[in-house]
Amino acid sequence: MTSAPFRPQFCKSPRVSIIGAGKVGSTLAQRVAEKNLADVVMLDVVKGMPQGLALDLMEARGVERHDRRIVGTNDYEDTAESDIVVITAGRPRKPGMNRDDLIEVNAKIVGEAAQQAIARSPDAILIVVTNPLDVMTYVAWEATGLPSRRVIGMAGILDAARFKTFVAMELGVSIQEINAMVLGDHGNLMVPLARYCTVSGIPLTELMDRPTIDRLVERTRHGGTEIVELMQTGSAYFAPASSICLTIEAILLNQSRIVPAAAYLEGEYGLKDLFLGVPCLLGCGGIEKIIELDLTDEERQAFLASGKLVCEHLEQAKAILGKSS
Ligand code: TXD
Numbered sequence: 001m002t003s004a005p006f007r008p009q010f011c012k013s014p015r016v017s018i019i020g021a022g023k024v025g026s027t028l029a030q031r032v033a034e035k036n037l038a039d040v041v042m043l044d045v046v047k048g049m050p051q052g053l054a055l056d057l058m059e060a061r062g063v064e065r066h067d068r069r070i071v072g073t074n075d076y077e078d079t080a081e082s083d084i085v086v087i088t089a090g091r092p093r094k095p096g097m098n099r100d101d102l103i104e105v106n107a108k109i110v111g112e113a114a115q116q117a118i119a120r121s122p123d124a125i126l127i128v129v130t131n132p133l134d135v136m137t138y139v140a141w142e143a144t145g146l147p148s149r150r151v152i153g154m155a156g157i158l159d160a161a162r163f164k165t166f167v168a169m170e171l172g173v174s175i176q177e178i179n180a181m182v183l184g185d186h187g188n189l190m191v192p193l194a195r196y197c198t199v200s201g202i203p204l205t206e207l208m209d210r211p212t213i214d215r216l217v218e219r220t221r222h223g224g225t226e227i228v229e230l231m232q233t234g235s236a237y238f239a240p241a242s243s244i245c246l247t248i249e250a251i252l253l254n255q256s257r258i259v260p261a262a263a264y265l266e267g268e269y270g271l272k273d274l275f276l277g278v279p280c281l282l283g284c285g286g287i288e289k290i291i292e293l294d295l296t297d298e299e300r301q302a303f304l305a306s307g308k309l310v311c312e313h314l315e316q317a318k319a320i321l322g323k324s325s
Contacts, residue, residue, distance in 0.1 A: 013038060013039045013068070013069075014037070014038035014039070014083045014084075014252050015038055015039050015040075015041065015081060015082045015083055015084075016032055016037070016038040016039070016040050016041070016082060016083065016084045016085075016086065016248060017040075017041040017042075017043065017079035017082040017084070017085045017086070017117060017121065017124075018040065018041070018042050018043070018086045018088060019043050019044075019079075019085065019086065019087050019088065019089045019113045019114075019117055020043075020044060020087065020088035020089030020090065020113070020130070021042040021043065021044035021046075021049060021050040021053055021072065022044070022088065022089075022092070023092075023234055023235075023237035024088045024129060024237045024240050024241055024244070025042060025044070025086070025088040025089075026042065026053050026057075027237050027238060027240075027241035028086065028088070028241040028244050028245060029042050029053070029054075029057060029070055030057055030060075030241075031241050031242065031245040032068075032245055032248060033057060033061075033066060033068040033070050034060075034064050034066060034068075035245065035249070036066050036067075036068060037068075037245070037248060037249055037252055038068065038083070038084070038248070038252060039068050039069040039070070039071075040054075040057075040068065040069070040070045040071070041070075041071045041072075041073060041078055041079050041082065042054055042070070042071070042072045042073070043072075043073050043074065043075075043076065043078070043079055043117075044072075044074065044089070045074065045089075046074075047074055049072075050072030050073060050074070051072035051073065052072065053072055054070045054071055054072030055072070057070040058070050076116045076117060076119075076120055077120065079117055079120055079121060080120040080121060081120070081121055082117070082120075082121040082124045083121075083123075083124060083125070083251075083252065084124055084125050084126075084127060084248055084251060084252070085114075085117045085118060085121055085124045085125075085126050085127070086126075086127045086128075086129060086244060086248075087110055087113050087114055087117070087126070087127070087128045087129060087130055087136070087140055088129045088130060088244075089109050089110065089113045089130060090102065090105070090106035090109045090110060090130035090131070090136070091105050091106060091109075092131070092234050092235040093131065093224075093225075093228050093235050094228070094233075095228055095229055095232055097228075098187070098188070099131040099132040099133070099186065099187050099224070100132050100135075100187065100313055102130075102131050102132060103132055103135060103313060103316055103317050103320065104320050106130050106131065106132075106136055107135070107136065107139050107317045107320050107321055108320075108321070109130070110128065110130050110136045110139050110140050110143075111139045111140065111142070111143040111321060112143070113140075114126060114128070114139075114140035114143045114144050115143040115144055118144040118146060124150075125150045125151075125152065125251055125286045126140060126141075126144060126146055126150060126151045126152070127152050127153075127154050127244060127247055127248070128140045128151065128152070128153050128154065128262075129154050129155075129240065129244060131186070132185075132186070132187065132313060133153050133154070133155040133185070133186040133262060134153055134155075134185045134186060134187075134262050134274070134275050134276055134277070134310045134313075134314075135275075135310060135313045135314050135316075135317050136153070137151060137152070137153030137262045137275040138264075138274060138275045138314055138317070139317055139321070141264065141275070148263075148264035148266075148287075149263075149264075149285065149286045149287045149288070150285075150286040150287075151264065151275075151286070152247065152261050152262070152263070152280075152282075152286060152287055153186075153261060153262025153263075153275050153277070154243060154244050154247050154261060154262070155186030155243075155261075155262060155277060156182050156183070156186070156259065156260025156261050156262065156277040157243035157246055157247065157259050157260060157261070158186075158236075158239055158240050158243040159182040159186065159190055159192065159220060159223065159260070159277075160180040160181060160182045160192075160259075160260055161239055161242070161243060162219075162220050162223035162239070163180040163182055163192045163197065163216065163217075163220040164178040164179070164180045164197075166216045166219050166220060167180070167197065167199065167204060167216060170208070170212065170216060171199065171207060171208075173199060173200075177199050177200040178197070178198070178199055179196075179197065179198050180192065180193075180196070180197040181193045181196040181197065181260055181279060181293075182220065182260050182277065183260060183276075183277050183278060183279075183293075183299075183303050183306075184276060184277050184302070184303050184306030184307070185276060185277065185306045185307075185309060185310050186262070186277065187306075187309070188221055188222065189221075189302070189305055189306040189309055190220070190221055190277065190306060191299060191302045191303050191306060192216075192217045192220045192221070193293075193299060194213045194217065195296070195299070196293065223236075224236060246259070247259070247261070247282065250282040250283065251282060251283065251284055251286065252284070254283045254284040255282070255283065256281055256282070256283045256288070257281070257282050257283075258279055258280070258281050258282075258291065259279070259280060259282060260277050260278065260279055260280070261277065261278070261280045261282065261287065262275040262276055262277050262278075263275060263276070263277075263278055263280050263287045263290050265278070265290075268290050268292055269292060269295075269300075269303060269307075270304070271304070271307045274307060274310055274311055274314060275310075276306070276307050276310055278290050278291070278292075279291040279293065
């Protein structure tokens, strides 16, 4: 009898499972595979759809020349032993809708999807993407019982990318020179911090007058809505997928990157028992550290108002899920 071939640990490719193979999920699958970061499993409720997308992405390998495997499925068993689980399942916004209008429909989907996936990958890091982001991250965390540092809400990288884009366009400089930080919820009360935005190390406040900065901050706050209104069906997915991919890369390559992400707060910034966007150090353990910035009164008030709104929506979600405390 021949024995099974010897398989050293390094033979095991990292595995990323994406729950929800819609626009964001499938674009993310492409980015992760083509960047050679991990094998990908895409799961969706729609029969045949993730399988078809996975086959299409596998066939692209004949041109793209990478060896990552992409699997499409409707069965959670196929997601087992993932290193990272990403939840993009749910409904996107339609024109005229706020992200918060999605609480009811998405809370049930996200809670169940997170629970099903983590039951099969109990050591995974969970990245939540579905809107309303800050509330859904809490729902997923509660449904799985994972340690809070292993649950990350991804939105701040996207919001900061939008802010950077508008600054680069306004100044006519390369986006590569720009760094930005956006705190708070992924909604209309998010707090793009002009004071912490730099252009090749120069504070933005030295390069633009206040009305111009205010205009770019407002455009950032409504960046998602601007795209929803233009597209009419569906919402943004290229920049969101790039932003999730950066999060995955920071974890799998243990990069210790400092980025804004929705993290569970236990007193940081004076807030407790909610997920909200703050600067985080990301590495192989997930959120390895929350960085507390020294905010001005105006910035702090804006951040607290954003946190208050998330708490209100959280109560709404808990009531819907029958867990009102
Ligand atoms: O920065 C961010 N966090 C965001 C979030 C940026 C962009 C999009 N954002 C939100 O992500 C958006 O508001 C939605 O809530 C999600 C997914 O957006 P996407 O544009 O990908 O939506 P799609 O194309 O409608 O895809 C959703 C998929 C779709 O294929 C459904 O069939 C599937 O989710 N779905 C499910 N999959 C598995 N299990 C269940 N229960 C399920 N329900 C729906």
